[in-house]
Each structure stands twice: as structure tokens, then as C-alpha cells.
Amino acid sequence: MYNTILTEKKDHTLVITLNRPKVLNALKRELLEELNDAVQKLNDDDDIKGAVITGAGDKAFAAGADISEFSALDEKAAMEASQYGQRVFFAIENSHKPIIAAINGFALGGGCELAMACHMRIASENARFGQPEVKLGLLAGYGGTQRLAQLIGRGKATELLITGNMITAEEAYRLGLVNYVTTRGELTEKCHEILSKAYEQSPLAIRYTLHAINAGYKSRNGIEDCNGYEIEAENFSKAIVSEDAKEGTAAFMEKRKPEFTGK
Secondary structure, X not given: OOOOEEXXXXXXXXXXXXXXXXXXXXEOHHHHHHHHHHHHHHHHXXXXXXXXXXXXXXXXXXXXXXXXXXXXXXXXXXXXXXXXXXXXXXXXXXXXXXXXXXXXXXXXXXXXXXXXXOOEEEEEOOOEEEXXXXXXXXXXXXXHHHHHHHHHOHHHHHHHHHHOOEEEHHXXXXXXXXXXXXXXXXXXHHHHHHXXXXXXXXXXXXXXXXXXXHHOOOOHHHXXXXXXXXXXXXXXXXXXXXXXXXXXXXXXXXXXXXXXXXX
């Protein structure tokens, strides 16, 4: 079905694998288009509750954008390419279903930006992170200048963005860039463990929660006047009259496990 990615359903989870291992899963335009399509199908399939994005091979999650596609771009085409990549990553970030990046090696440039667009990041011990675009006379173009600062703070993000330095998985964990560091063998298992726990909760509450979290970043999707607290209150008011909330409170009072339907 796809040329550059693989997709597989596993226990209500869509596993998306970037499948260009010979070039360290570099993010060429075709891959971004196919990734965008897979995320849309994730959102539209009621049987899928979440997703894991990872890379094929044992070296890289994604080692940046495909430089061969960028070398011939003029200013107008470069603007379009950057904005397209941002739109794809916004689609991931704004998915109403949780998406985890399983980072199994290098996550550099566009690969790091892709990981940051996911709701959570789990890294294997051999993972390495960085935005080395400055070494090519460029800068991050798929949202990296924004998300890195939001995730680890402005000062450290500025250092990494203007030096192009790589950091280890352990350093990424210390900075708050990743949720957990695991062995390579336990990486996928940890992702499914987190998602399985989320699947026990109300899918409607998860949808509202992800929406409220994203609303807290005012520049997200260009909505400068977005108020995260206001969105949180609105979503709370919607959730409290839902069938899931009624079921959840009843189950709590009756000391039983709730059976959520997402309504």
C-alpha cells in the first residue's frame, strides 16, 4: 500500500514504521505524504485507539530530511516544503488519539522534529538526538525551533539549535525530551504498555485532554489568541455531561471497572 512506510495493526494500536533503512529513514516528500495518510486513517478508524511511530533497521528512527531533495529548491519551493512538513507534523500533534515515538537510533533534524510532534517519546539506549541543520547552513524547518524550546526550555534548546550538537538518550531523558529510556529489546513493549493503560480510560476524555494540552501553546497552528485554560474549562464542561463521565462516576461509586464507550 505504501512505498516508504509500513503499517500494522496490533491490539488496537497502529504501528507505523519509517521504511528507508538504507538511508537511515530520511524523510523525503513521499514519506511525509504517506505518513500524513496513515495518520488520517488512524483518526478515522474506530478500532484503532493509538499509534507508535518507529524506524526500520537498527541504526535510526530518522536521520533527518532527505538533503538530496532540498539542494535544488529555490526560496518559494523551500517555503512550501517547510510548510508542508509542518502541516504533517501538526496532524500528528493534533491527533485525538495518543501517538508515541519509539526512537530506536538516530533522531536528527527532521527525525527529531517528527519525534517531538508525537505526544510522547520513548528512546532506546542507543538513541541520539540533535538538530544539526546549522552545519549545512540551514535551520530546522518542520517546527524544531518551536517544539524543542517548548519541551526542554529556551536556553538549552538554543544551545542545541545553534551548535548542532547531538545528545544521548540519557541526556534527552534528563532534559525532559523523552519519557523513558529502555533497552532496544524493551522499546516497543514499553510503548504498548503505556498505550494499553491509556486504552482503559475514556477515549473521549483522552481526546479532550490532548486538545487542551495543545491549546496551551499559543503559536500552535498559528492561533495566537488561543487560551489553554479556557479550552480546558470548555472541554471539562463537555466531558462532565458525557456518557463516559456518567459511567466513570457510577463505576467509582459501585467499586467496579468502568466500561467506556467514547460517548
